[in-house]
Amino acid sequence: MGTRLESPAEQAAEVIDRLFKEYPDTTISLDFSNRLELLIAVILSAQCTDERVNKETEHLFAKYDGPEDYANADQEELAADLDSITYYNNKAGYIREACAIIAAEHDGEVPDTMSELTDLPGVGRKTANVVLQHGHQLIEGVVVDTHVQRLTRRLGITEERSPERIERELMELVPREHWQEFTHLCISHGRATCTARNPDCGECALEDVCPSSKLDSEMDLASGEAW
DNA sequence: CTCCCGATAT
DNA sequence: ATATCAGGAG
Structure with missing residues (x-):
């Protein structure tokens, strides 16, 4: 003891x-160069190593750019782009829907409040806290x-x-x-x-x-x- | 509570 | 073979 x-x-x-x-x-050990990339990387990191997420996002971030690009992506194609990530079907859907909301309701910007973030599909308190801390420099929780x-x-x-x-x-x-x-x-x-x-x-x-x-x-x- | 679900270490 | 990886939705 x-x-x-x-x-x-x-x-x-x-x-x-x-x-x-x-x-x-x-x-933080996830690779990203803006808030949207941060959000996507954190969604992808659920029950998956950061190392693998970084490997896949290197290609992903080169192929897609901006919320509308992800929102308009074909579900099957985006899922295939993520096919070595855990739960790639779910995550492809989360990313497309979250980006559609960001484009339509948030002027294309990743929100900076807990409630707006957790309203996005695939985003719970853990993901929201990471985005607030590393994307917006807001420490609202642990x-x-x-x-x-x-x-x-x-x-x-x-x-x-x-x-x-x-x-x-x-x-x-x-x-x-x-x-x-x-x-x-x-x-x-x-x-x-x-x-x-x-x-x-x-x-x-x-x-x-x-x-x-x-x-x-x-x-x-x-x-x-x-x- | 279950489901999602590939890569990796043990 | 099985547990685990920066979880979240239904």
Whole structure:
């Protein structure tokens, strides 16, 4: 078990402090050169690696340009352009419909409010928060993706399960000036060390404050085997 | 809750 | 073979 009985807020502060030393330059890893490309890249990134999204958007962004271009695209053709991305049929539809709304109702510009963004098909709170933060420099919430969900639970920062509840709790526990950084640190550490399947606790900078560390159970096992 | 759904690591 | 990847809709 973790060595200290820290409050969730103290635990979060310790995590930020230590991970920032390990990943001082962490930031968004999706490639984009304007707000529409950002929106599309984030929609495509659902349950797919950023690496694969970047590989596909390189071709996609060269072929299509502007909301009307996507809105008028043929569904089958756009889906085929995305055929190595997860859920490519759904995502092709989301992109076409979202771009049609952006063209018709938002003067061709990606909206800058949470409600207007989440009204777009394929855009939930997570995607909207990323677009607000990286497209409009507006920090209205904490981006809670699969990595933030997994790490905050393993580290004992939250007991909640739903991304919406975890976000509300993190908005209470983490100072607003660290909201954006907190997500990037969780993602970097989640990819490099605290992986979903087989976390590398031996290399983890948070091992001594992590209630879920494997090392404790291995020591229990070793002492148990000593009989 | 289920469905969507290819590439990759284990 | 199976779990996982910057989720969201019905």
